[in-house]
Amino acid sequence: MDLLHDLLFDYTLRTVALGTAALGLASGALGAFAVLRRQSLLGDAVSHAALPGIVLAFLLTGSKELIVLVAGAFASGWLGSVFVSQIRARSRVPGDSALGIVLAVFFGFGLVLLTYVQGRPDAAQAGLDRFLFGQAATLVAGDVMVIVILGGVALAALLLFWKEFKLLSFDPEFGASLGFPIGRLDLALTTVLVLAIVIGLQAVGVVLMAALVVAPAAAARQWTDSLGTMVWLSALFGAVSGVLGALWSGGTAGLPTGPAIVLAATGIVTLSLLFAPRRGLVWTTWRRSRQRSRIRADTVLADLYALYRQHGSLDHGHSVAVLDAMSDGPGGAARVLPVLAEEGWARPLPDRSWAITGEGLRRAEDLLARLGRAENE
Amino acid sequence: MSTIELEIQLLAVVVAVACALPGVFLVLRRTALLSDAISHTVLLGIVLAFFAIGDLTSPLLILGAAAMGVVTVALVQVIEGTGLVREDAAIGLVFPALFSIAVILISLYAGDVHLDTDAVLLGELALAPFRRFVVGGRDLGPRGLWTMGGILLLNLLFLFAFFKELKLSTFDPGLAAALGLSPVLLHYAYMAVVSITAVGAFDSVGSILVVAFMIAPPAAAYLLSDRLPVVLLLSALIGAHCAISGYWLARWMDASIAGSMATMAGVDFLLAFLFAPGRGLVAQARRHLRQKTEFAVSMLAIHLLNHEGGPEEERECRVGHLPEHLLWSEEQVQRIVRDAERSDLLEVRSGGTLRLTEIGRERARRAMAI
Structure with missing residues (x-):
């Protein structure tokens, strides 16, 4: 409740939360496309590749305004993504290695520039290293404005090219046959993704920004099969992760924002993977075990029916041991028979043997008829 | 150190x-x-x-x-x-x-x-x-x-x-x-x-x-x-x-x-x-260029062979006619003709008429057979 109070009435915290919500929104929405296109780790390469641009922008202008640094980050992040696609297209080096090379080399070069700048006598460079792990607390109102505007531009581009991006993500060959410039659209979508990534770097850091591209989208995917719903959910999850992480880090001394936001997003993913209806692990496990027990019950019912056909009497009981021997594993029948009794398909006789009921007969014949139809088809 | x-x-x-x-x-x-x-x-x-x-x-x-x-x-x-x-x-x-x-x-x-x-x-x-x-x-x-x-x-x-x-x-x-x-x-x-x-x-x-x-x-x-x-x-x-x-x-x-x-x-x-070597961008570009030139030279040889001895030979087999017929630029024609001449596929007669050598004819026939 304290946090909620702070969020509503503490100016600094409100600014920070607004900023992290906006960047989470943008990276969540664009991340949905990255994940669907199997480019989850492009975000990792791009965010690392942005580092040299940040330092170069500072070196060239001497300014630490977010807009300047973001421009530098955008340029070198974009260049990194172009390198990845060029290496992939023009050499036999696999795509994942291309990502790894760009990620490590650009970042390494960024560190060279960063340490070079830090070695210079003026102290003005202090604070550039907040881009490594992120410090949302350093966001001021002007920075938030930059994030909101650039994030808005990214989302607007997404809405403007919605149909094209959708086609590109699900069936690029079909798109090309319709005459869409698939290559240019691919570049456009990547460019927008780069924009959504670089605005998050100050708050989340280059090392962990990738998670904010992947996690909200992977979580959103579990709840829906529709692209529109997935993008909105992903944006929402991103925004929530941003705010939760910022609040957590703001309330704990020495806790960097980036990891806090990433863990918040990871929490949302974990819940989604476990509990999302239809796809979630808890749901599928439960459904699978129910299916298994239904199949087991049907098998025992079919066995009882077969025995009835041999003996021709509803009052002729059969021992559990016989039913066990007929089905696969031992001990299966004893567990299933009470279930059949509950449904009214079988009944226990006084001598602890079991017989099929009239209703059970109809059910078994129905089952076998359906099975026969399925086989004929 | x-x-x-x-x-x-x-x-x-x-x-x-x-x-x-x-x-x-x-x-x-x-x-x-x-x-x-x-x-x-x-x-x-x-x-x-x-x-x-x-x-x-x-x-x-x-x-x-x-x-x-x-x-x-x-x-x-x-x-x-x-x-x-x-x-x-x-x-x-x-x-x-x-x-x-x-x-x-x-x-x-x-x-x-x-x-x-x-x-x-x-x-x-x-x-x-x-x-x-x-x-x-x-x-x-x-x-x-x-x-x-x-x-x-x-x-x-x-x-x-x-x-x-x-x-x-x-x-x-x-x-x-x-x-x-x-x-x-x-x-x-x-x-x-x-x-x-x-x-x-x-x-x-x-x-x-x-x-x-x-x-x-x-x-x-x-x-x-x-x-x-x-x-x-x-x-x-x-x-x-x-x-x-x-x-x-x-x-x-x-x-x-x-x-x-x-x-x-x-x-x-x-x-x-x-x-x-063989796989880098430079090697790819050079290979691409070479293939393009080879293709163009073959085209030229086929064109010349096609009109050889025909009534329109005088007109069709002139250097000046090629840009129009093959849709190449003047420089391209110059370059390809020079290339072909250097490989002894053809000779340039006075007045700008081109004549295939025996090697050139062979090249044209082979290219068409494929």
């Missing part, structure tokens, strides 16, 4: 070679980014093992951290195995989460220990010579050199012992499984080797350089050769080159050593990407 400088370079070369060897298989098996994941998550292993043991120099720390690398790979596979997310997304979910936990644990509980987040990324290669390995009062050299030397030896042993298996399961996993090799067991053993290497290297050069050393030299070597043993050897050489040239770049710029080495790894890869 002082002993310290020499020791730093020696250590860097050992790290580079130790990383490049297993890196070759990472690149070939398209699991390069597992190195990125592992090099980050071993930090959590180091932190947890440190909390358990309380000693940053214990060799147990390396095992604990390496175990976390294997856990990372297993976790990625479990998540991918649910069918709910794809492999790339699974990697992107697992390693930031584990790395975040490690960073948070460090900043909350280990602020005053020698475990800080900058060192994690950058490594402390410059300080490595100051941590000595002393046995019974005798100084045996930098501790890192012994650790990494041991790990390099382990990698070499693993490589020699399982070369056939690694090769087969990399290039033909189906056949490997059919022959009774267990791809899963080999994969995990191999990932354990990668993890141990990553942990050892991590301590001296930081996580990013581990990724650079594991991927860039093997990828460059892969562009230079088709033979696995050659690729392995070249990777080691390129890695060593990155280490030494990177060190001097760092000295010259007074900048991060690890960063400079990663930069040089990028430079080496770029050189291979551009100039690799």
Whole structure:
């Protein structure tokens, strides 16, 4: 409740939360496309590749305004993504290695520039290293404005090219046959993704920004099969992760924002993977075990029916041991028979043997008829 | 060069070679980014093992951290195995989460220990010579050199012992499984080797350089050769080159050593990407140009053969007529005709008439037959 109070009435915290919500929104929405296109780790390469641009922008202008640094980050992040696609297209080096090379080399070069700048006598460079792990607390109102505007531009581009991006993500060959410039659209979508990534770097850091591209989208995917719903959910999850992480880090001394936001997003993913209806692990496990027990019950019912056909009497009981021997594993029948009794398909006789009921007969014949139809088809 | 400088370079070369060897298989098996994941998550292993043991120099720390690398790979596979997310997304979910936990644990509980987040990324290669390995009062050299030397030896042993298996399961996993090799067991053993290497290297050069050393030299070597043993050897050489040239770049710029080495790894890869014989961009462009010219020369020869001896020969086989007929520019025509003349396919008669030689006729017939 304290946090909620702070969020509503503490100016600094409100600014920070607004900023992290906006960047989470943008990276969540664009991340949905990255994940669907199997480019989850492009975000990792791009965010690392942005580092040299940040330092170069500072070196060239001497300014630490977010807009300047973001421009530098955008340029070198974009260049990194172009390198990845060029290496992939023009050499036999696999795509994942291309990502790894760009990620490590650009970042390494960024560190060279960063340490070079830090070695210079003026102290003005202090604070550039907040881009490594992120410090949302350093966001001021002007920075938030930059994030909101650039994030808005990214989302607007997404809405403007919605149909094209959708086609590109699900069936690029079909798109090309319709005459869409698939290559240019691919570049456009990547460019927008780069924009959504670089605005998050100050708050989340280059090392962990990738998670904010992947996690909200992977979580959103579990709840829906529709692209529109997935993008909105992903944006929402991103925004929530941003705010939760910022609040957590703001309330704990020495806790960097980036990891806090990433863990918040990871929490949302974990819940989604476990509990999302239809796809979630808890749901599928439960459904699978129910299916298994239904199949087991049907098998025992079919066995009882077969025995009835041999003996021709509803009052002729059969021992559990016989039913066990007929089905696969031992001990299966004893567990299933009470279930059949509950449904009214079988009944226990006084001598602890079991017989099929009239209703059970109809059910078994129905089952076998359906099975026969399925086989004929 | 002082002993310290020499020791730093020696250590860097050992790290580079130790990383490049297993890196070759990472690149070939398209699991390069597992190195990125592992090099980050071993930090959590180091932190947890440190909390358990309380000693940053214990060799147990390396095992604990390496175990976390294997856990990372297993976790990625479990998540991918649910069918709910794809492999790339699974990697992107697992390693930031584990790395975040490690960073948070460090900043909350280990602020005053020698475990800080900058060192994690950058490594402390410059300080490595100051941590000595002393046995019974005798100084045996930098501790890192012994650790990494041991790990390099382990990698070499693993490589020699399982070369056939690694090769087969990399290039033909189906056949490997059919022959009774267990791809899963080999994969995990191999990932354990990668993890141990990553942990050892991590301590001296930081996580990013581990990724650079594991991927860039093997990828460059892969562009230079088709033979696995050659690729392995070249990777080691390129890695060593990155280490030494990177060190001097760092000295010259007074900048991060690890960063400079990663930069040089990028430079080496770029050189291979551009100039690799037969496969680089330059070779591709030249091949493309040559094919274009050859095609044009064949076209010209066919055109000339077609009109040879015919009534319109005078008109059709003149240089001045070609731009209109073949839709080439004037310069292009000049160039192609010169090319064809130089290869003795035709001769230019006075008045600009072209006449095929016997070789030229042969060329035209062959091109049409195809």
